[in-house]
Amino acid sequence: MERTRVRRSFEADRISKLPCNVIDNILKFLSLHDAVRTSILSRGWRYKWVTIPFLVFDWDFRLKLDRKYNVESIIYQILFLHKGPIVKFTLFLADSGLCPGLNNWLHFLSDHRVEELTLKCVTHRSISHHLFTFDHLKHLYLVNVELRLPSTFKGFGSLVRLHLSGVQFVPEDLDRFIAKCPMLEYMDLRIPVDHMLSDLVIDAPNLKSFHISGIRGSVYFKNASCLKEMSITSCLTAMDTTSEPGDNNSNMIKVLGQLSSITSLKSNRGFLLYLASGGVPQKLPFNLNHMRVLVLDVAGFEHTSEVRSALCLIRSSPNLQRFEITMNHPLNTPGVDRLEATIQFLKAQQKYEIPLRCLEIVKMFIFSGVKPEMEFVKLLLLSAPVLRKLEINYMHPGVTEKGYKILKELLSLPRASTRAEIIFQDRYDI
Template sequence: MVSYSSSEMKRNMPSPCDILSYLPDNVIENILIFLPLRDAVKTSVLSKKWRRNWVTLPHLAFDDTFRNKPPRELMLTIYQVLLLHQGPILKFTLSLPGFKCCPEIKHLISFLARNDIQDLTLCFSSSDWSRGSPKLLETIFACLQLRHLHLSYCLFDPPPTFEGFDNLISIEFQDVPFEVDILKTFICKCPLLERLTLKGCFYIGNLDIDAPKLKFLYIHARWHATFLPSNAYRKALKNSETSVIIGFFRSLPVIESLNVGYQCWQFLAAGNVPDRLPANLKYLKTLELPALRFEFLREFSCALCLIRSSPNLQKLRLGVGYTKSDTADNVKTVDKFVESQDFSDISLNKLREVEMQINDFSKPEMEFVKLLLVKSPLLETMHIRQRDGDFYNGYRILKEVTRFRRASSTAEIIYFGPNEKP
C-alpha cells in the first residue's frame, strides 16, 4: 500500500491558477465548440495548454459576432484563422447581415473542399445578389464530402461535369433562383437526401422531386410555379379522373414531416381525390396544413385522404385559409359529403398533439374536431384557436367542444380566443 503525506499531495495537485490545463482534451474541445469563434480564440490566453487548442476546432462559424468588421478586414481574419488552423474542417458557416459575395469566396471554398468540409453554410446579402455570381460558387461542387448544404441569396447552377453529392443528406436553400429543371436534376444526383427546405426560391418551373429517402420536406414559396402545372393543365385536371395527390406522395415514400402551404395545397386537391392513398404514409409523424379551407369539398376530402393514409401520425397542425363571405353553397356541399362518410377506416392511434385554427366553427370544422377526438386514444392536447369572432361566440364554441366524446380520457382541450396569446 502506498501512502502520501499531505505536503506531497499538495505538490502533485495542479496550481489553482492553472487548473484549466488539467482538463481532459475532450472536455476542452466541447467547451470550445459551444463558444463563438471569437471567444474560442481568446481562450488562448488562459493557459499554456489552451494556447493552441482552438486551432484544431472542426467547426468554424463567422456569424453575427463579426458583424462590425469591414468586408476586407473580415476576409483577412478568415484567412488568418484558416492559416493557423490544423486538421479537418467539418463545418463552416459564413453568415453575416450585409455580407457581400466577393471573388475571395471562390478561393475560400476551394480551401474547404481540400479539407473535407461536410457542413457548409453561405448566406450573402440580399442587396448584393446578382445574376453574375454563379462562377464564384462553382467550387462548391468540388466539396464531394458534403452532408449538409445551406445557401442564401446566391445563384445555384451546377456545371455540366457535376456528377452529384453522394453523401448529402440535407439541403436548405433560401432566396435561391433556379433555371427550369436545375433543381430536379440536382436532387436526382443526391441519392441519400433526407431533408429538403426551400424558402422563397423562384424561377423553379414545375418542380418534380425524385428523392426516395426524403423524410422532411418544407416549402415556403413565392414562385411563379411550385409543384404547380400551367393554368391550362390545372383546368384540365379539375374535371379529370387524374389524382395529383397520388402521384405526389408516390415520390415521397419515407416522408416523416410535411408542411403543405396554400399554393401546394391547391395543387394536391386537384383532380379526383381518393378516399385514401394506394400506399400508407407509414413514416409520416408530423403534418401541417396551415391554409386548409373546410368550406371547399376538394380541400376537405384531401385532408381526410391524408389522415386516413397516415396511421402513425403524432402531430397535426391545421390553419384556415382565406375564404370569401359567400360560401354557404360550398358549406352545404361539404355537409352532405360528411354525412355520407363512413369514418370506421380512420385510425389515429398514435396522435398526441393537435393544433387547430377555426373561423366560426362551421359544421365541417365541428365534424372535423369530433372526428379527431373520437379517433385518437392517445391524444394529450388539442389547442383550438379562433381566428375571428367575439367572446360570446368563443364561449359557445368551447362549451360545444367540451361535450364531444373523446377516445382519450386524459385529452386536454385548450381554447384561445381571437385576441388571446398562449
C-alpha cells in the first residue's frame, strides 16, 4: 500500500515533465538561492537550475547564504555550472576583496548574451574593459564604479535604459558613451558630489526620459527631439543674473529650443539660475506646446532671476495642466531690497498676458505667506480660467493666527476661475 502511494505521488509530479523553457520561466521567479536548492528534489532536478536565464546575486542572496560559505567561491561555482544564455545578471558587491573576481566574471559574461546588467558596489570599484564588449545589453545599471572608456569602444547598439549612480568617469567619456548608444530611451545620471561634471552633451535621438542630479554646469541637447520628460538637479550656487532679457546668449533659449516635445519638466533652483544666465525673455520665441507638467524648486523668491525663469517657462507652456512649486527658504532672511525687487517685478507682470487656459491644478509647498509669494499666487489666480484646485502647504505646523490671516487674504484674492478651490494645510497634513 505504501509503495502504491509513493508511485502515485511521483505520477502526480506534472512539473518535472514540463518543457525545459517552461521550467526555466518558473525558476526565474524564484530567488537564485531557492532555484539552486531545487537540485535536492530528485535526480531529475539536480541540474534543472543551470539553464535559468536570470542570475541575481543581490543583498537577499547574501543574507540567505550560510556564513560558512565564501560568496566569491559560490558565484564562481554557479557560473561554472551554468549553461546557455544569461539574460539578466545582478551583483551586489559589499567586500573590497571581490575586485579580481568581478573582472573575471565580466569576462565570462561577455560571451553569454547578457541583456540586463546591474552592478552595485558599496565602495568605488574599477571596471575592466570586458564590460564594453556586452553587445546585447538593453539595460545597464551601475552604482559606485569607475569607468574608463576604451578607444576601441563601438557602443551599445541595443541599450535602451541607462542608470549611473556615483559612477566616476572622464567627462568627455560620458558624452562619447551616450552618443554611441543610439537606442537609449531612458537615462538616469546621479553625479557624485566630488565629481566636477560641468558640461554634458546629450546626443540621443530616441531618448524619451532624462533625469540628472549633481551637474555643475550646462546640459546641451545636441540631438534629443523625442525627449518627453526631464528632471534636473543642478549644483550651481545662487547668483542673480545681470544680462538683459533677449540676449542672444540666453541659456533659456539655447537649452529649451532643442526640446520641442517635452511634456514634463522638473527643475531645482540651481538649474533655474543656469537658465537665467544670459538673460530671460518674457516668453520664449517658441511655444512648448506639449508641456503638461511643470515642477519647480526655488529659494523662496529670494532671487528675481528664479522668478523670471519660472514665469518664462509658464508663459511658454500654453497647454500646461499641472504646476507645482516648492519654496526652500534660505537660512538667512533675505534683504528687504531684494524682496521688494521681486514684489515689484511680479506686480508688473499683471499687465502681461499669461495664457494658462489649460491649468487645472497648482500646488505650493513650504509656503510662508511673504509678500512675493502672495503676489505670485495672485498672478496665477488671475491667469487660470479653468483652475480647479490651488493646494497650499503652509510651512508652519498647527493652527496659528498668522496662518488664519494668510488664508483669509488668499480667499479674498480675485480669480479667473469660478470653480477654483483653495486648500490650505500645514506641512504635516500632506
